[in-house]
Amino acid sequence: MSRFFITTAIPYANGAPHIGHAYERIATDAIQRFMRLDGRDTLFVTGMDEYGLKVQQTAAREGVTPQEFVDRVAAEFEAMGELLNARADDIVRTTQPRHARSVQAIWERMAANGDIYLSKYSGWYSVRDEAYFDESELTDGPEGKKLAPSGAPVDWVEEESWFFRLSAYADRLLAHYAANPDFVTPEKYLNEIVAFVKRGLSDLSISRTAFSWGVPVPGDPKHVMYVWVDALTNYITATGFPDAEAPRAKYWPADVHVIGKDITRFHAIYWPAFLMSAGLPAPKQVVVHGFLFNRGEKMSKSVGNVVSPASLVAAYGLDPVRYFFLREVPFGQDGSYSHEAIVARMNADLANDIGNLGQRSLSMIAKNGEGRVPDPSGAAPAPEDLAMLARADALIGEARRHMANFQIHLYVAAVFEVVAEANRYFANAEPWKLAKSDRARMALVLYVTIETLRIAATLLQPVMPGSMAKLLDLLAVPPEARTFAALETGEAAGRLDAPNRLEPGRALPAPSAVFPRYVEPEATAP
């Protein structure tokens, strides 16, 4: 079975999870579920970046130890994963002993390769941004204080630091991009990265002495590792690195790192360079997603439009939220969400389209078919019946094609086009009239309809796992017949006798609504 190792980015443990974290987790979970249903041996890992000055300071401000503080934040992220039905197989926290081993091993390999040296770093440093800034980026603030672009004050800092010889890797990185044109996707981000590297790279400061909350540098414990080496290595820690015999060692290199567009450079430049230096293979792909905006505006406390993942789920239900994010936002681009847009999607697509199709077909079966999967064999299929099946059968291929490029929204849209087609098919066939005139044909029409529904529901499981499980229950699809293998029709695509079709005569449970219509509550919506 081919392996598929996918990660989310490693959130910084400095605050509660927000919509952006939720979006990334949901998208990564959906990709992972798709690959798993498609027969891959998947490993889905997330992590927490828990070291650094800001964590140390925030913890001090709150009167707790850094470890206590990050334990609390990590628990919040874990709870978010549960809430979103997007639990990862593992959560690697940078404060775990296994990670210290891993990151020190990486460091030592890079050092052994001659890529790490001691020097001095000086510059304008912003504690709040946890970053150095070039003088040209600064503006003058009050009292002669210099300010970073973010508005945070900066101080002139000089410290001894270990450096990584990033400058030596420009050519190798460019060769890697050229040989792997989909290393970063969407393509626009790869182009930006290539342009950046072509301008030349400077060496990277990778340790700090100004704070102590971090992994000690091997052989020089007054230094702790700075975020780059520490946080990125989190990904390979998950595979048990440096233990080559670890059960998960076989999963490296990762297939996909899903990240937000703001951290592309770290993943597309620093990370492969570190790995090259350490003699390890680079991940196969860095998949970049955009940002989500509340009504087109960046969420911020001052604007007062902060919405938590939990409040969205509470207002609309989990699967409608998952569906909205994955269907409405072209994956890789920025997106916008609003109450109106979410309600429009959930009512038009979920309640009216697929939900109602299930309800209208299954309730007819309940009334006219003794609650069993209809037997289609009593009537000769008409061209429209076979055309309907053919369209449904073709979906798995379309879905795979779109998911190969991580075009999640296109895969979902393709499924819903077939659902819409099924509603047209149903309306044109008028099975409620056939109930009085031609019951054999009615059975055939109902059968084709719920078979189409079965295919759609199977394919939509990655996006809406809970709701689609319920729909497949209503169709009496056994648990072992819910993977994409159950969508294989071989040479018999578009035929009634294709393999894996619903089994006529199987008892069906009483129909019930999968997606209720959203009606405006009394209180104002979020």
Next chain:
RNA sequence: GGCGGGAUAGCUCAGUCGGUUAGAGCGGCGGAAUCAUAAUCCGUAGGUCCCCGGUUCGAGUCCGGGUCCCGCUACCA
């Protein structure tokens, strides 16, 4: 300043190698039907395809110029 992307129906967007009446979804309007979560189906809505000029038998679709927006990046100060 450099590089790149974008500007198409009220809204969100598709528009292949330039070619007949510029499309989809949602919304709006009209109709049908009644199996169904007042859901569904059918029809319709006439948008200077940002502006100007050019190439061409013919341009949303290519070329030049301009305006505005966005991303990456640089520099001046």
